[in-house]
Amino acid sequence: MMELADFRRDYTQGGLRRKDLPDDPLTLFELWMEQAVKSGITDPTAMVVATVDERGQAYQRIVLLKHLDAHGFVFYTNMGSRKAGQLAKNPRISLLFPWHMLERQVHITGQVEQLSTLEVMKYFHSRPKDSQIGAWVSQQSSRISARGILEAKFLEIKQKFASGEVPLPSFWGGFRVKFDSVEFWQGGARRLHDRFLYQRNADGWTIDRLAP
Known part of the structure; x- marks a missing residue:
């Protein structure tokens, strides 16, 4: 087996300085997202979503960010x-954007609120038709015995809606993450990484540099 401890590299793409930080974390996030998109990295909008069950067990998965504004991050x-x-039981959530190629990470914490039916419907009907049908097919996270079940169900639903609009499933929706902290991480030489944490307060945002 390969020796994982031997895998290492230095971070050389540049630093992040306090004097360069905007007052609002969204300004910097939007700049970094724009740079991630232009860099050509795969799935720049992909984010790790972490939740916790009733036993305190943490779970993570990757989803795509679909909208962002001052009210929050939407998926x-x-x-x-x-x-x-x-x-539904614990609305607290954590997001992580792992832009490794750019030697950057952004970590966000906050709470979710469920999107309105109108918001969900508007996005749902903007998706490719096969993606809309796919939403009908899968009872996400449920156990299935074989992939063929999904394939057969997809063909059945596709035929059913072949000549008309695909309706919004009653079980399909979305969340807005109302964020209260945003941490920016920029890789630095000799492991002296730059980390800045924005935390929301009554007057706006406080900004602290964190040790790497």
Whole structure:
């Protein structure tokens, strides 16, 4: 077996300085997202979503960010999924954008609120038709015996809606993450990484440098 402890590299793409930080973390996040998109990295909008079940067990999975504004980060999911069930009982959530190629990470904490039916419907009907059908097919996180079951169900639903609009499933929705902290991590030489934590307060945001 390969010796994992021997895998290492230095981080040389540049630093992050306090004097360069905007007052609002969204300004920097949007800049970093734009740079991630232009860099050509795979799935720049992919984020790790962490939730906790009733026993305190943490779960993580990757989903795609679909919208962002001052009100929060938006993603969509099957409301019968494991993450949706966990968020219904504990709305606290953590997001992580792992932009390794750029030697950057962004970590976000906050609480979710469920999107309105109008918001969900508007996005659902903007998706490719096969993606809309796929939402009908899968009872996310449930156990299945074989992939063929999904394939057969997909063909059945596709034929059913072949000549018309695919309706919004009652079990499909989304969440808005109302964020209260945003941490920016930029890799640095000799493991002297730059980390800055924005935390929301009554007057806006406090900014602290964290030790790497």
